Amino acid sequence: MRTSRISTTAAAAVTATAALALTMTVVGGALAVTGSNGGAVGQAPKTVTAKAAAAKAAADVRQCDGTEMSYSVLHRFPGEQGEHLLITARNTDAKPCWVTSYPSIMLGDSVNVLPHSGKDAPGGNTRVTVQPGGKVYSAVALFSGNVNTHTSEDFSIAMRDQTGDTGPATEQTSFGSDGTPSKFTWTDANVLNWNTAKPYDF
Numbered sequence: 001m002r003t004s005r006i007s008t009t010a011a012a013a014v015t016a017t018a019a020l021a022l023t024m025t026v027v028g029g030a031l032a033v034t035g036s037n038g039g040a041v042g043q044a045p046k047t048v049t050a051k052a053a054a055a056k057a058a059a060d061v062r063q064c065d066g067t068e069m070s071y072s073v074l075h076r077f078p079g080e081q082g083e084h085l086l087i088t089a090r091n092t093d094a095k096p097c098w099v100t101s102y103p104s105i106m107l108g109d110s111v112n113v114l115p116h117s118g119k120d121a122p123g124g125n126t127r128v129t130v131q132p133g134g135k136v137y138s139a140v141a142l143f144s145g146n147v148n149t150h151t152s153e154d155f156s157i158a159m160r161d162q163t164g165d166t167g168p169a170t171e172q173t174s175f176g177s178d179g180t181p182s183k184f185t186w187t188d189a190n191v192l193n194w195n196t197a198k199p200y201d202f
Contacts, residue, residue, distance in 0.1 A: 066158055074174070103194070143189065
């Protein structure tokens with residue numbers, strides 16, 4: 001009887017221990033799952049909020065109309081193959097703005113707006129955000145022939161939006177590498193898209 005009683009007690013103890021272990025495992029598992037879900041639930045709103053804030057910030061950035069831009073124009077490789085006017089636009093405003101497409105350019109006294117270069121890289125519909133103090137670049141490629149040539153050192157520039165409409169134009173003068181006004185000659189010319197990298201940077 002004693003042996004039977006010890007066996008019964010031992011079996012009961014083993015059963016109780018197993019039940020306790022099972023309970024602890026379940027509780028532990030539940031805690032682990034709860035902790036995981038809690039983390040996921042806690043992180044989801046932050047992620048959504050961050051994305052919403054970023055989207056709102058991007059939506060709040062207005063288009064550059066040109067009044068906030070300071071321009072400089074460098075006449076590069078005059079009279080040589082690859083001759084062009086490098087246009088640098090710097091955002092002088094305290095807030096960012098975006099540019100797209102290519103600038104609207106009229107050379108000299110011409111009333112014809114230069115076309116976009118057919119050799120330009122794609123991406124003209126992309127919005128390029130210009131931070132305060134930031135710069136973007138474009139260029140006027142110049143081609144000279146033996147007839148119908150024109151010469152000037154001045155031109156007008158205006159920002160163009162995604163529909164092709166332009167903002168207010170400003171008059172600019174091209175300068176040579178020595179810092180003096182530089183006359184350029186052209187029979188034909190075209191323009192490159194705004195970019196964060198300098199075109200024809202060779």
